[in-house]
Amino acid sequence: MRNHSPEADRPAVSVIAPAYNEAESIGLFYEQVVVALDPVIPDFELILVDDGSTDSTFSIIEQLAQKDSRVTGVKFRRNFGQTRAMATGIDLARAPILVTLDSDLQNDPGDIPLLVGEISKGHDIAAGYRIRRQDRFLTRKLPSVVANWLIGRVTGLPIRDNGCSLKAYRAEAIKQVPLYSEMHRFIPSMSIPGGVSVVEVGVRHHARQFGTSKYGLARIYRVFFDLLVVRLIISFAARPLTCFGGAGATAVLILIVTITASMLGPEGSGQVFLTVSMLIGSAAVFLFMAGVTIALAQEGINAGKRLDDEVVCGQDERIHPVAEQ
Template sequence: MLSIIVPAYNEEEVLYEFYRRITGVLEGLGLPYELVFVNDGSRDDTLALLESLSRQDDRVVVIDLSRNFGKEIAVSAGIDFARGEAIVIIDADLQDPPELIPALVEQWRNGYDNIYARRISRDGESIIKKTTSFLFYRFIRGMTQIDIPADTGDFRLLSRRAVDALKQLPERNRFMKGLYAWIGYPAIAVDYKRDPRYAGETKWNYWKLWNFALEGITSFTEIPLKLASYIGGFVAFMAFCYGAYIIVDTIVFGNDVAGYPSLIVTILFLGGIQLIFIGILGEYLGRAFSETKRRPLYFVNKIIKK
C-alpha cells in the first residue's frame, strides 16, 4: 500500500482540487493507497472539509492535531501514522504536482529508498525568495558533513525502511530535509517544475524562513561554534600584536593622547563580535534545553476515519 501524507494548515481553498487531482493520479497507479491528511491546527474550514472527504472516501484518514505545531511536526505525525510500504509527502497547495508521483514510484520499484523531487524552476515566487533559497541550500551543504540535496523540499517518496529509520530519531527540533539525508539509504532525484500556488497564501514569511534556516544550521553543524573560536583566537592574536606595537611605540617615541576614535571603533567592533557569538551560543543552548525537557512532539485531538 502507498501512503500519501499531506500536512494542511488553512488550506480550505485548495483541498477539493488537490483531492481531485491526486486521486486521479493514484487510481492510475493501480496500487492500494491511503490519504493521510494532518490538520495542523487550521483556523478556517480545513478540518470540516477533511471530515467531509473522509465520509465520502474510506481511504482518507484525518489526523487532527491539538494545535498548530508547525509543518515539520505535522509531517512527523503523518510518518508515525502512515501504514504503507512506501509513503509520499506532498503539500496541499498544488505547487508540487501530484502527477509526478508515478515517476517517484517507478524509482522506488527500481530499489531506491529516498526519491526526492528536485525543483528546476519555481514559478510564482519572488526573486528574493528564489535567491535566498538558492543560497541557503548551498550554504548548508558547505557547512555540514551530510549531503543535503539542493533545491528540494519535503515532496518525496520514502520506502518503509527509510520511514522506520526516521521514526527512531527522537529530536524535538526537527529539520526534516536534513533528517531525510542523515538516515542514508539509496537516494535519487526526480526533476520537476514547481507551479504557483493554486489558491490561498503561503504560510512562510521571511521571518519564519529565517528561523527555519537557523533550525537547519544549528541542527546539523557545529561550524558556527568553531567559527566563534577561530575568530576569537584571531582577534586575540591581533590584539596581542597591537599591544606589543603600542608598548614598543611608547618606549621609542613616547606617549600621546591621539587614537581616541580608533579606540572607540575597536571597542565597538569587539563588542559586536562578542554579542553575535553569544547569540550563536544561545541558539545552541536553547535547542539543547528544548531537547532535555523530552516533551512529546505533538498531541492528537482526534483521528477521523470513515
C-alpha cells in the first residue's frame, strides 16, 4: 500500500524496466542508467520489475535497492509478460515523466535524456525508433517492418518502430491507457482518443550480450490479435455501447424481414433467406466486438488484483511487502 509522499519528494523522472532472467545484465544496466542520468537528472527513480525470473535476477535487484534508495524492485511470483511488467511499473511510478526500456542492454540508457528533453518541450509521448537495429533480418527486422506498416494503416498513427521499448511519456498521458496482453507496443496508438502529441526520436540499438531473446512466433500472432483489439478501443472509446446497439438493431431488422417473408409466401423466400443471412453475419460481428469489450473489462479487473502476485523491495517504505500478507 502506497503512502502519499510530499510533492517535493517526487523524482523528476521514473525509469521503468522489465526483466526476465537477466541476472547477467541487470547490474550493468543499473550502472548505465546511473552514468546516463546522474549528471543531468540525478533525482530519478528506477523501477525494476522481475517478471517471474528463475535465475538470480531479483536477488541482484534487492542488492541494488539496498545500496541505492532510488531503486525499487518488484518481483512477480510467475511470468506474466512484458506488458504486465510495464503496467506495474507505470502504476508505481511517481514522477511527472516516465521512461520505459528493456533491461537486456539492447536499448541504450544514454538515450534517455534525449527522450526526456522532448517531453520537456511539450510533447506527451517521445517514441524511440532503433537506428541500425542489431537483429536478424528474416526473423526480427522483416516482420517488424511489416507489422509497423500494418499497425500504422489500422490505427492511423504511422509510428516507425512500435516494438521499440525505449519511450518517454508524460505521466497523465500513459497512466490512463489500459495495458493488457502485448499492448505496451500500442501505447501511442491507444492514446489517440486523448489527443496526445507524439514525436519520434532516433535511438541506438545494441546486439544482445547475454542470454537469448524472449520473443517467438507465438508473440507475433498475439500482436496481430491485439491490433484488432486496439482498433476496437480506438473506435469505441467514446461510444462503448455502440457494439451492443448495433447487435440489437440487427436483431430488430431480422425480425422485420422474417415477418415480411411470412407475408410474401414461398415466392420471396429465396431473397429473404439471403437478406437474413447477411443480417445474421452483421450481428455476429457486433457480438464479437461486444465479447472483446467484455474480455477487456475482465482483464482490467484481473490486472487490479496483481499485487497478490508481487513482492516489492526498496529502501523507501512507501510500498508494503505484499509477501507478508
